[in-house]
Amino acid sequence: MTRLVLSGNSAQSYAARLARVQVVAAYPITPQTSIVEKLADFVADGELPAQYVKVESEHSALQVCVSAAALGARTYTATSSQGLLLMHELLHWASGLRAPIVMGVVNRAVAPPWNIGADHTDTIAQRDTGWVQFYAESNQEVLDTVLQAYRLAEDLAVRLPVMVNEDAFYLSHTVEPVDVPDPATVDAFLPPRTPRAVLELGVGARVGSFTGPDHYVEFRRQVARGLESVLPTLTEIEVDYARRTGRDHGGPLPTYRVDDADAVLVTMGTMTTTARKVVDELRTQGRKVGLAKLRVFRPFPAEAVRALGATADRIGVVDRSYTFAGLGAAATEVRSALYGRTGAPTVASFLAGVGGRDVTPQIVHRMFDALLSEPGTGPAWMDLEAEREVTVRG
Amino acid sequence: MIEVRFHGRGGQGAVVASELLAHAAFRDGKFPQSFPFFGVERRGAPVTAYARIDDRPVDVRTSVTAPDIVVVLDAGLLRRVPVTAGLRAGGLLLVNSPRRPEELAGLGPFRIAAVDAARIALRHGLGSVTLPIVNTAVLGAFARVSGVVSLDAVRAAIESFSPARQVENAAAASDGYTDVVTAEVGPIPELGPASPRTVPLVLPEDPVASRSSETLPTADWRSLTPVIDLGRCTRCNFCWKFCPDNAIEFDAAGWPVLRGEFCKGCGICAAECPPRAIAMRAEA
DSSP: OEEEEEHHHHHHHHHHHHHTOSSSOOOOOOTHHHHOOOOHHHHHHHHHHHHEEOOOHHHHHHHHHHHHHHOOOOOEEEHHHHHHHHHHHHHEEEEHHHOOEEEEEEOOOOSSOOSSSOOOOHHTTTGGGSSSEEEOSSSHHHHHHHHHHHHHHHHHOOOOEEEEETTTTTTTOOOOEEEEEEHHHOOOOOOOOOOOOOBBTTTTOOOOOOTTTHHHHHHHHHHHHHHHHHHHHHHHHHHHHHHHHOOOTTSSEESSOTTTTTTEEEEOOTTHHHHHHHHHHHHTOOOOOEEEEEEESSSSOOOHHHHHTOOOOOEEEESSOOSSSSSSSHHHHHHHHHHOOTOOOEEEEEESGGGOOOOOOHHHHHHHHHHHHHOOOOEEEEOOGGGGGGOOOO | OOEEEEEEEETSSSHHHHHHHHHHHHTTTTTEEEEOOOSOOOOTTTTEEEEESSSSOOOOSSSSSSOEEEEEEEEGGGTTTTTTOOOOHHHHHHHHEESSSGGGGGGGEEEEEEEEEHHHHTTTTTTTSSOOOOOOHHHHHHHHHHHHSSSHHHHHHHHOOOOOOOHHHHHHHHHHHHOOOOOOOOOOOOOSSSSOOOOOOOOOOOSSEEGGGGGSOOOOOOEEEEOOTTTTOOOOOHHHHHHHOEEEEETTOOOOEEOOOTTOOOHHHHOOOTTTEEEEEOOO
């Protein structure tokens, strides 16, 4: 094990190198990130014997990964915001063709207006593409999750692509100490991919051919079975990873001080760290609050949410995105998971941190205050410019 | 409600026939519904179209699985597509065929009608020898043997809505009405609704066809076969160059050889052959 000071982007690159990815495809221009720059360095310096394919768009980047994965390769790509949106069509091809691609995504706001701050709209908009989605809280979690993501994606019961998402700036450009496991440790945890026979060089075969209504739905059902296998498989993977590295990220919905909590805030990504500190503060004041981090958004951990709802009276869900709907995307999922349960908690929806705005301790306090007093049905927009005193330039 | 299923090949006009039938029924004061169902949109590929005709608005939106009437625009489909699936005993089966309907009696306990629509179409200059447009002649025959729509309404629908050659198509419908022959049917055994067709479902775990297209014969919709006259062939390779399905190969001496399992009978090789050494011959 080596401890390095790494950015979230470099944590992605180091993890891909440790995973011994065989094909990296990247569109190298904005909104691309330093993730693929670092990987290009690794390949150029002979530290990663991978095929590095530069392409003309994110759409093509993912197509290269889909094709290489069909040939049995372990593949990686990375993108962000508008680039991810351009990939949308190929995201469906990847999951439908059961391609175990792992992709790093730097969560950035979607234009217009142009903005490169942390915001989950880009990945939430890919909710219905059949990809597994992780949201990371720290650079350590980024690195560990990429390694776990390969085990998960390539598990023969799962066989689905995985996104490992990190907040722009708060992780992507933040440097902090990261424990980088030894290659031997990773090799033992993540052996080379044992691909199913999909395509073979020199042997004619077809993938994704026309399939009418008589069989199409059965293929969709197979994808659904893969998704159903994700969370049980992740549990096994995390146990093994913890045994080898000492680190356990707590499954799809790790909780903090929820056991006797009246009010629980559900967060995603980096805001979790700040919110955890606020929970400690409120606890010292005797207020019974807790925290749950939505680490896996797809497949949605509905069982874990129901377990949470069995004890908490009030749940507030913080979405770092506005999805043009009545409620935040995660809040909608949480409410849906709790629907029809006797004694189900009130679920409030908060929108915070949209477009890269800071989610400060003060904002977290205000969300807990609202939750403990009169939680509306939402969504409550936190920290709107018009509602606070600002210094206007000029 | 009368439910009709059309079977044809892409390019023969099955879809248009179904639409024209709807227009004709509407003119007769009925409430029609018509829609096509197809997979690969290719000339020659099997195509299905559905029509429903009722005295009140049609209140179902599903494919027709238990038709009262089946119309087959290409007799070659009889041995490749289960055209009679779900057709109830005593139902009407109308086939474009030069054969006598009695010769088709083996298809099942149905009222069987036959009309040589290809001959009628060619008589009126509709389509080509390789692909006669038979739909309007068949529709005229349909008016006669089904009694569901009048010939006048069929002709009027063709004159208003046929995409081209309205006069010739209306004349073809009249000829179909005149020429169609119905088999003298004996007593039809009392049968319940046909048993649903069951397809064994063996899917790969991934949406992958494990075989190459090379191993899948794709010529099953061919109705014409190119016959190469090696006496006129100059081994110029044009047939090989223009064949869209790589169905032409060469023997050791460089003479073209047809790979019948991939030839769809499109006739491009015959059209492009400089010494006119290729003729398209109708399949038996």
